[in-house]
Every structure is written in structure tokens, then in C-alpha cells.
Amino acid sequence: MSTRTLGEPIARREDPRLLTGRGRYVDDIGQGALEVAFVRSPHAHARIVDIDVSGALDVDGLVAIYTYEDLDGRVAEPLPILIPHPALTHGRAQHVLAKDEINYVGEAVVMVVAADRYVAEDAASLIRVEYEPLPPVVGIEAARQAEHLVHDDVPGNVAANMVQERGDARAAIAAAPHVIELDLAIERSASTPLEGKGVYARWDADDASLRVYSATQASTSVRSAIAAKLGLPPDRVEVIAPDVGGGFGVKIVHPWPEEILVPWAAIRLGREVKWTEDRREHFVSAAHERGQLQHITAGFDDDGRLLGLDVHIWHDNGAYTPYGIVVPIVTSTQLLGPYKPGAYRVEFDSLYTNTVIVTPYRGAGRPQGCFAMERTMDAIAARLGLDRAEVRERNFIQPDEMPYDHGLIFQDGRPLIYDSGDYPATLAKVKKLVGWDEFEAYRAQALADGRRVGIGLACYVEGTGVGPYEGGWVKVETDGTVVVATGLTTQGQGHQTAFAQVVASELGVPVEQVTVVTGDTRRFRYAVGTFASRAAVMSGNAVAMAARKVRQKALRIAAEALEADPGDLEIVDGVVQVKGAPGATIPLSTVAVLSNPLRYAFDEETKRATQFATVADPDKPPVAEGDEPGLEATGYYSPPRSTFANGMHAAIVETDPDTAEIKILRYCVVHDCGTLINPRIVEGQIHGGVAQGVGGALYERMVYDDSGQLVNASFMDFLMPYATEVPVVETDHLETPSPLNPLGIKGAGEAGVIPGAAVLAAAIEDAEGIPITRMPISPSELYQLRQGHAAQEERP
């Protein structure tokens, strides 16, 4: 058994449990808890006139009904603006239960607690709420016109306006030989994990402590938020993210109203209380993303080099801004991708609408930015009659220009400085993989067969592993097993395997000996969360640093026991040995025993550490000054700034000349996320990301009608791709290690999704010869585009 599994595609340690029905998701625990249902607003914008609960009071099994009037203390105050920003001049957050005014269909108005969910829904259906409807603001166009306001005190519906500029972009454009303008649009989609949100709380009155299980991406911060809202000492609150059925961003937002209300009710009632979000609730009261309009002006030279780029983004932030303006900041900075325009100006307006809130969904603004930039590159190539790959290459930041400072501020408040990457090499790989240079021959053959095909290319750079920090704790037990804990959470990324691989490799133990705990505040107290492709970078390095400390301590103790120099020792398969002297060994389990001087022996093994068993120097304290008992250590990793992964996707599509059906024939991905911990897991992340990218490009959209009703709030009507809609993904990797962290890791979680809309728009445009400026695109929309294009061509 080799102990060096870092970089190996080993099978996941968590899988046997998940495959046999032994996973524990929030709704799997707390059997017998009271259950919650909510009365949610059917109006997008309204004033609450009256709430009549009398009809529900006789429902057998009803326990409690709460409205805003029942809330007390800080629970009655609006939820926090989690990420404040100077440009967010008009940030607004909702109350956990609506106070007076409703701002989206789905906003919670009344909370019902009952014996089970069936009964809770019975009672909820008998509660009458009288509303005075107000004119709703739906869609970016309506928000921008501001004929009506979402919030009376937010002029123009503008939550934030922000400008970043490097150089004088407008002057550069004015002086450029060629100028193009583009108007682009991306519609809303959503994370849509298969498991919705869920919260289960139990209050121990005797112990004055609260335990909360939540399907969250940020258990540690949920704990702080609950403690603050409920006025509890943080050390009396435990929050655990158990198995979580996917996140993709929506579960990073916190505290959700339910994360406050459920524990609040549990304390108030002295009973266990649980809420499990149903699918419709998830559609109308969780979060969406992506919706943006963009206006782009680009000035370039005869070779297609970008001299100046001026972008204005109108971003739909929904009814409230609890997560701040991270998404449009990410769009406006990550839009630059691997390119270096001579000058760049970006301005965004983040606008309120009477729709579900908008918070990061995998990619977090990058797919829109990538769409803007890559559509621009294609438009430049089209204008100049140049090869699209060639135009991109001419605008690349070169490897010898790294680190490259864009002169902008990134979403973490730190300078946008790329640490490493070899974009020409990535491009060469993807061109080879897809057969870019051979495509014209393929197209000619297809045309001869009456088939219409097109090829597209899209490049991105992704800031991953944002700070501020993560920590890790590693302990060798006296039986030789190793326990690892880190505070960030897991929603399917295989952390129990990847972090075990890191620790096993650092310590020199078999990976099977290592178990990993994530997202449990009882096990690790400090953490930020799982988002922004940061988990492997942050906690991967943190557990590595903790493991290195443990290794050092193990070698020191073993050196004393073996009467050897620590520098002559190595750890192989969990045994410390003198290099080149195979007889002189001591297992880590024994080192762990010796690390903790004991008075009491509880088994044969621990006898070795008791006071009459050791040969310790009688004049020295058993635990040396500055030392601690136990073979364990804690490490923290806090990077100066993000590390930047990159990748390029190429796709070949076929469009049906009659039905306008769009079929993806090939989908190729080349990806560079630095050092790989487990290539199989990285590949899986890319497959899943691509599927979401394809969904966002061809199928998924949130369809709001003019009154603010989400008319496709079900899996029947919201077209999430099945296996038949997702292409086979062909992948290739580059490994340019990050110089910013000890393991050289860059994040991989969001990579697959980022260029989806951009690459498929490019391929469809190439097949059709019609500019594609709005995504997603359905066959009927493509058909209409054809009709419009044909009509235009016919005009004299």
C-alpha cells in the first residue's frame, strides 16, 4: 500500500455510505421533530393589510402560528447585509417574516409549526392574508426605466453603481482604427441543487445550548448569525452541515430566514423543530442568478488587438441584496479573462426588481463576463475576417508577464493580480483536442451532406481560493488512525477523500487510516465557507500545514524513543523508521501514545505512557515547556489574494436546417487548476459544471410574467438537462502550480460552467451566420432569429 496518494484518482471514501442509503441529509435526521410550513406571498409587490389565522386554529396537530408581530429582539430586525461594500449605497435586506411590505412572490409571511408537514400545510392553507397589491417591477428593462420603485426609498431602483477603470478606455476607443458595439443579454437561472434547503434545531434547556443542522455551505458563519440574532453566547450554539445534497452557491447565503426562525421557534416551544424546503419553495424563495444586460464598446487595431474596452452592465439583483454586490463585481473584473486590453472601463448598475433575490450560483457572475468578452472577441474576428483563435491569442497575457496586475480591485477587496498561467499552451491544447484547424474540411463535408455545423471557442480565467482563511486540525490517535477536521462544508466535492489524500501524503500514512470531518462547529471553530472554488485551495493547504506540524512532532518524539536524529527519520505506511536502517522503527500509534504522558492506563497500549513505564528525565516536566500533550496540531492558511485558474472550452454544434434544433456534437475542455489532488474528482467537477453551462445556454431560464409570477417553478417546466441533453465532455489538463500556496493548488469547482453560454453561442453563430447576442437560446428562438435575419437580407 503506497501512502503517496496525492494526485492519484482514488475512489471516494464517502461513497459506500452514500450509496447504501446511509447518508444523513437534514431531512433524514430529527425524526419526530415538529415540522414547519410557510404561508408565502402570492404577490410580487404588495402591502399586507391583514392576517387572519382564525381558520387554522382548530387544525388537529397545530402547535404554533407566527407572524412578524410575534418576533422579538433582533429576530424582528432585517437580516444582515452580509458583504457590505462602499458602492452598495442602497443595500436592503428582508425580514425573516414580512413586515408590512412584500417584495417578491414567495416571501415568507406566516410560519406554521405542527406535528408534521402535512398538518402544517393544512393549517397554512387556512390562513387568510389580505394584501393591497402594488405595481411590480419585473425585468431589468422595467427596473432601469424606474417608472415604479421596488423600495420607495431607493431612487431609480439602483442598489449600487460602481465604476472601475484602468487607463482612459474611452479615449483609446475614440482613437482606435476599428470600433464595435454589442448589446448582450443573459437570462436568469439558478443553482437548483437536488436537495433544497433544510434546517433542524434542538434546544437543550438544561444545558442552555442550541444545536442546529442546516443544509448550508457556511455552518460556522450560520452559527455566528444565529448567536447574534437570538442573543445567545456563540459557544452555546453548534451548527452542523451534515451531508448536503448539492449547493452550487445558493446555500452560501445565510442566514436564510428559516435558519433564524426554526431555532427561534425551537427555543420558544422547547421542542425540536424542522423545516424542509420543497421544490416550489426553492424556486420562489431561495435565490437565482445570471440575469444581466450588457453594452460593450470595443476599439481595436487591424490585428484585432483590443486597445480599449468600455462595458456597462445592468445587473438584476432581485428584491434584496443580502449578499451584496459580489456577482456584478466578479462579472466586471473576471470579464477580462486571459486578455489585456490597452485600457478598460467597466460600470455596473445593480438593480432591484420584485423577484427572488440574486446571489452567487456556480460561476458567480463569471459566465456573464465570459459571455461579454468572448462575444467581443468573436465580433472583432468577424469584423476583420480573422481566425477567432488567432484574435484571442494576440490579446493573451503571456506567461512571462506573470504575475499580471490588471490594476483593478477583485471581489475580495484585493488587487486583481493573476499569479500564473500559460494561456497560449492552453489554447494550443484545446485547438488540438477539438481539431480547430481541421474544422473547415469537416464543415465542407457536412454541408455536402446537407448538415449545418459550427465551432466555437471560449476562454476564461477564474479567481479561486479567496480568503480570508481556512483552518485544519489533524490528530493521530493511539490506534494509528488519523482524524482531520476543517470548518468549511461539503456538498459533494469529495472533501473526505481529497483532504485525506493531502494528510495521508504529508504524514506518510495509508489514506484508509484518515477520516475527515467538515462543516461541524463542534469539531473546528473557525471557518469561512465553501464557495468561489476555494475549498481545495484553502482547507487543502490548511490541513497540509497542520499535518506538517504533526509530522514534525512525531519525528521529534520518535527520535527520542529511537535515540536517533529527527533528520534521519521518515514515516512510511504509518511507521517511523530510520532511513536505511529498517530494524529501527516505531509505529505512529505508539508515538501518539508517547505524546500524551498518562497517569491512568485504560488499555495495554496506554500503559506505555504511564509515569512508571517511561524512562523520562525525572528532572524535566513530562510535557515540555511550550509543548502540548497529544499528537495533534492546528494549521491555518491565509493567502494574500486569490489564485487564478484558467481554461478553454471548444464545442461543435449541429443545427437542424428545418426545426432549428441545436445538438452538441463535441464538447472539449482544457483546464489548468494547478496541482491536482485527485484528478477523478476534478474531472467530475468539470463534467458537472459543463452540464450546468449547457443548461444555462440552451434550456434553463426563470420565466417571470409581468405580474412577477414565476410561471415555471417546477422541474416539469424549468428545463434542467437530463442525460440526453448533456454531451460527452472530452477533457485535458495543464498543471501550472500556483506560487501562492504550499501545495500549488488552484480551485476547480466552478470552472466547467463558466464558458458554457459563450462557447455555445459562438458555435451556433458559426453554424448559422447570425449574431447570437442573447442566451439561453431555444430552437424556437433560433428559428425566429432565422426568420428575422432572412427578412433583413431580403430588404433592398
Added chain:
Amino acid sequence: MTELHTVELTVNGVPRAANVPARRLLSDFLRHDLGLTGTHVGCEHGVCGACTVLVEGAPMRSCLLFAVSVDGASITTVEGCTGPGGELGPVQQAFLDCHGLQCGFCTPGFVTTITAYLDENPNPTQDEARHAIAGNLCRCTGYQNIVASVLRAAEIRREAGVKT
């Protein structure tokens, strides 16, 4: 008081019974009345397939069935797709081998669906494997490794000499 009905089922070979209201969904019955939480509920309108169980060997959406409507039936859930000694069954082993799952929430529905499918078609082609799983939603994997898992499961069954 709501009238209760005794529902008796054979679940994974074990006789089970509980008294439930007529409106209790089979998914809730399995999860909350019998404590078999391996069956997951992803949409409760029969689209995602996470709650798929085998009723007399045929895959069905347990969120679209009332428990009383299958009284007396024999049900197989993901917990029952293991081998005779509790080890991973062929489909479960294939998912482990092929990284066919990430968050694991949709997985039980795939495991049951594929188990039934391979009884019917033990030697699927790549294309057939993809269509076999085309009624279930997964948000994590992009399906590629689930398709591979179908093929791998067929291979494991052949290796084990499961009658085809």
C-alpha cells in the same frame, strides 16, 4: 382525528407495517414511518426520480404513490440494493468505481432505476445506458460517469455470473 390505515409491505425482504393516514406518500412512509431515509425526495412531482423505488421489481416514483395504494407489495429501496452480505451491490460498486456520484442526493434513484434496468437489459450499449438513466435528474455529475456506471455495473454482474 384523521383515520389511520394499516399498511403492510415487504421492504428489502423484511415485512414492515405502520398505521398511516390515507394521504401518506410512499416516499414519506418509507422515510419517516419506516426510517429508511436512503430514498430521497427531490421534487415531489415525479420529475427528478430521486425517490425511485422498485415496486414488485419495477421502478416507480414513490412521491407519486400513496402508501395505502401499494399495501401488500414488495418494495426494494437503495438500502436493499446491496449484496447478500450487506456489501455493495453491483450497481453501487459501479458508482464507486466510476465516480458516479458527487453529493449523493439523486443517487438512490439512479441505483434503483439501473438495478431494474439491468435485469431487463443486462448488456446495454453506451447509448442504451444513457437512455436508461434519462428519466432521472442529477445536478452534480453531468451524467457522464453515471453512464459509465451503468456499463460497469453490467460488467460486474457478468463477472459475478448474475443470470442474464
